[in-house]
Amino acid sequence: METLSLLLLSYLLLLAPKLQSSHATDFINSSQIFGYGDAIISSSGGRFELGFFNLGSSFKRYYVGIWYKQISVQTIVWVANRNAPIFNTSEVVLKLIQPGRLVLLDDTDVNNSTILWSTNTSRPVRNPIAQLLDSGNLVVRDAADENPENYLWQSFDYPTQTYLPDVKFGKNLVTGKEVYFTAWKSDDDPSSGDVTMHCDPAGYPQTIIRNATAVTYQTGPWNGLRWSGTPALSRNPIYTYNLELDKEKVWVAYHLLRNSVYIHLTLSPAGVLQSETWVEQSKTWANYINVPLDVCDSYGICGPNGLCSIDISPVCACFDKFLPKYEGPWDRTHWSEGCFRRTPLNCSEGSDGFLLYSGMKLPDTRNSWFNKTMTLQDCQQVCLNNCSCTAYTYLDISTNPGTGCLLWFDDLIDTRTLSQNGQDIYIRVAASELPISNGVSKGKRRRDILIGSLLSAFGVLTLLGVGLMLYIRKKKRKEKGEMSTQQDFELPLFDLSTITRVTDNFSFNNKIGEGGFGPVYKGVLEDGMEIAVKRLSKSSTQGLDEFKNEVVYIANLQHRNLVKLLGCCIQGEEMMLVYEYMTNKSLDAFIFDSTRGKLLDWPIRFNIINGIARGLLYLHQDSRLRIIHRDLKASNVLLDKDMNPKISDFGLARSVGGNEVGANTSHVVGTHGYMSPEYAVDGLFSVKSDAFSFGVLVLEIISGKRNRGFSHQDHNHNLLGHAWMLYKKERSMELPDDHLAVSCDASQVERSVHIGLLCVQQRPDDRPNMSSVVMMLANENLLLPEAKEPGFFTERRIATSEYSSSTQGGSSVNEVSVSLLDPR
Incomplete structure (x- = not known):
């Protein structure tokens, strides 16, 4: 009888905490015991929740973890027992024990409990609690001490696959303790996989993704604003980045500025850092940006001293004044051996110099050196004085001009061109490879001048000979009737x-x-x-x-x-x-055709919009010539076999020099419906007039309707006016083509309409440039300014005969550009 009473008392003691746990709080104390099925704890602001969950398709495995509480799709951000799954939940409990450890116990064997997972502690405390903070950080601390410096343990020091805001990942350079991320083995197996992400302090800090021991991606070094190879992760109204580096530690973290935004940054089993944002309207996670982004993000793809450019084919080339190490394999796209200097350095004579490369992702910095206070001139001199130094640049570009010095030694690995926010780097070459003004040896300069004079004389004779040959050749062509x-x-x-x-x-x-x-x-x-x-x-x-x-x-x-x-x-x-x-011919053959338009679902149309934007950005900013197209329209966008867009027809294009962004003309050319007001009326063309044409095209792609000839039963506005009226009434979702209802991403469509309207604003200064457009399309969390009234918004009077000559459906293969003389 006494034995039975003791058993009953033990049962009641175990039962009481479980009954208490049915009302979740944000902490666990040492008097509570939690089992599978209990609601455990929620953060005080209701953002996160800690509890048991299960995974596995063929058989269930159970874990203790943290997830977003207010998001309908369960999204796990941290797993406690990731490498020790639970298979029998009936006897598993989570509790806090003295002297301050949170443990997960398997009590299947009443005589010998098995610890499946446990926190550690640096010191004993009298009254420990485990608390889930609204940041998603699970901490063990003394109930009377809320100072973060005195936490006994925190989950932020042991992240799994998710990079939450305010997680400081990096390394303590005194103790050697490192905080890094480890991907899951698969989407339904949270155990530690082979893929890891580190803030590598070697040389100068950069983020590195590894698969086992092999580096697969590196962000480039921190430049005061961002990692140099991730231009899309610039400062913005949503979050800020911060790097702290001193003799004791190096860590990096990002801080969320808007608590209403949910950002999910995850290291996938495939080695991709995926950034997603929660879209409440569609109840889904929307992709924000991924890295690696393209083939040029593959670590060291072009080998030592190779340069990767995604906009050329093949993507790999050598730096200027460098040659492939092995010509044969290089021509067969085997680039791993990289490139070498065409002319060896001559450090002993101090006669080397530097070539400037702009718009770069900076090379791997694990073999680099830095100084925070040195000027760029001092940086150059230090590099010249060290025979192993191969390149230098500013350390910090958060100010203009930049500050500090960053030097590289030996070969330059993993350099690529960037379409935006790239950096300058000065690469060391022999003096003979430099323009003569960069020489540093007076004696050598005299010798170079003498040699140059002789070569010039020889060159003049050669040019005269070539000129005579060209003259004869042209004359023959003319005689044959050639142009x-x-x-x-x-x-x-x-x-x-x-x-x-x-x-x-x-x-x-x-x-x-x-x-x-x-x-x-x-x-x-x-x-x-x-x-x-x-x-x-x-x-x-x-x-x-x-x-x-x-x-x-x-x-x-x-x-x-x-x-x-x-x-x-x-x-x-x-x-x-x-x-x-182009297999699929022109874009207008699809978007204005009621039958073929069904082949373009929303993801395809959004990809087309992005592709056109990137093509225009290249013309306006990244091409050798700064080019204004002047006739961007649906019929001048061609589609390849994969429905990727390609801008065509440069017969009316014009280039502007230097930092100019526009010009004027008395000979206005273009196509009605796509021309900006300042161009059609005053002959002023610029990158902003191309942006206007792009905005028209975006609204046409979304709606499936032509701007010119558009008609609506309720008003006589063109497509731009109709879109703007819907936007002002918060009814932009009425604009898309009916075919898009099934595939439509509402948030993405509304944002695209908004961007299109920003591009067609009346005043050129109000319109974004294409670099901003590309950023706005890629980053759903960037706040967009209010769109102002579009150009040509005045309601027009349309005769019946005009309606009869305008069509909304069908493609127009003979749409022509118009020339208007004296437009005033």
């Missing part, structure tokens, strides 16, 4: 006989379209390559100048979102341009 111009085109020349043969003598069956330039034909070369041939029509509104214009500009452009010019044919009166063939 003679003041400029030779650096393009392959196709014979007229070849073009005639591959297009079946320009047969009607091979005709694929017609524009202001003339008809376009499909052809197939002998090697099977498909081409598109634009043939200048004798009745074309565009003539010799436009032909030359297109050749000059597009021959100098290379980008994945620009159509590729393969060559030209100039013979007699025939002038033709040969392009890569």
Whole structure:
């Protein structure tokens, strides 16, 4: 009887805490015991919750973890027993024991409890508690001491796969303790995988992702604003980054400025750092940005002293004045051996110098040195004085000019070009590879001048000879009836006989379209390559100048979102341009066609919008020539076999020099419905007039309606006015094409409409440039300014005859650009 009473008393003691636990608080004390099925604790602000959860498709495994409480899709941010799953939940308990340890016990064996997981403690305390903070940090502390410096233990020191705001990850340089992230093995197995992410303090801090011991990605060094290789993670109204570096520690963290925003930054089992934001309207996580982003983010893909550029093909090249180490493998895209200096350095004579590269992701800094106070001039001198120093730059670019010094030693690994927010780096080369003004040895300069004079004299003779040959060649061409111009085109020349043969003598069956330039034909070369041939029509509104214009500009452009010019044919009166063939022809053939438009769901349309934006950004900012297209429209956007957009038709394009962003003209050219007000009326064209055309195109892609000829039963506004009225009434979701209802991401569509309206604002200064547009499209958490009234918003009077000549459906293959003389 006495034994039975003791058993009953023990049962009641165990039962009482479980009954108390049904009402969740934000802490656990030493008198409580929790089992599977109990509501354990929630943070005081209700942002996070700690409890038991299960995973596994074939058989269930149970864990203790933390997740977002107010998000309907359970999203785990931390797992306690990730490497010790629970298979039998009936006897497993979580409790806090003296002297201050939180433990997960398996009491299946009444004589010998097994500890599945436990925290540690640096010292004993009399009254310990485990508390879940609203930051998602689970801490064990003395109930009477809330000082974070005195925590006995905290989960932020042992993160799993999720990088929560305010987690300080890095390394204590005194004790050697490191805080880093370890990915799950798979999406339903939270045990420690092979992929890890570290803030590496070697040299100068950078974030590195490893698969086992192999580095797969590095962010580039911290530059005072961001990691140099992650331009999209710039400072913004949503969160801030902070790096702390001294003799005792290096750590980095980001802080959320808006508590209403949920950001989920996760290291995936595939080695991708995925950033997502919660979209309440759709109840889903929306992708914000991923790294690695593209092939150029693959660590060291181009080998030592190689440079990766995603906008060229192949993507790898050597730095200027460097050559591939092994030509054969390099030509076969085996780039791992990298490049070497064409001329060896001559450090002993102190005659080396530096070439400036701009717009770069800085190389791996694990073999680097830095100084926070040194000037750039002192930095250069220190590098020159050290024979192992290969490059230098500013350490911190948060001010203008930058401050500090960062030096590299030995080979430069993992450098790439960036389309935005890239940095300058000065790379060491031999003096003979420098412009003469960069020489540092007077004696050598005299020698160089003498040699240069001799070479110049020889060069003059050579040029005279070449000039005579060109003159004779041009004269012969003229005699044969070929075009003679003041400029030779650096393009392959196709014979007229070849073009005639591959297009079946320009047969009607091979005709694929017609524009202001003339008809376009499909052809197939002998090697099977498909081409598109634009043939200048004798009745074309565009003539010799436009032909030359297109050749000059597009021959100098290379980008994945620009159509590729393969060559030209100039013979007699025939002038033709040969392009890569676009399987799906032009964008207008889809978005304005009620049947084909169904093939473009929202993800495809959004990808097209992004691609056009990146192509324009390249033209305006990243190309060798700063180019303003002046005729961006749906028919001038071609689609490849994967529906990727490529901007075409540069016959009306113009370049501006230096830092100029526009110019004016008395000869206004373009297409009605896409021209900005200041251009159509005053002849002022700029990057902002291209932005206006882009905004029109965005609204057309979303709505499936043309801006010009748009009609609505309730008003006489064009498409821009209609979109703006809906926007002002918070009814932008009425604008999308009916076909998009199923695939539509409401938040993304509304944001795209908003961006389109920002681009078509009346005043050019109010419109964003394309670098801002690309950022706004990629980052859903960036706050957008209010859109102002669009250009050409005045309600128009439309005669009945105009309605009858305007169509919303069907594609227009002969839409032409217009030239307006004296637009005033």
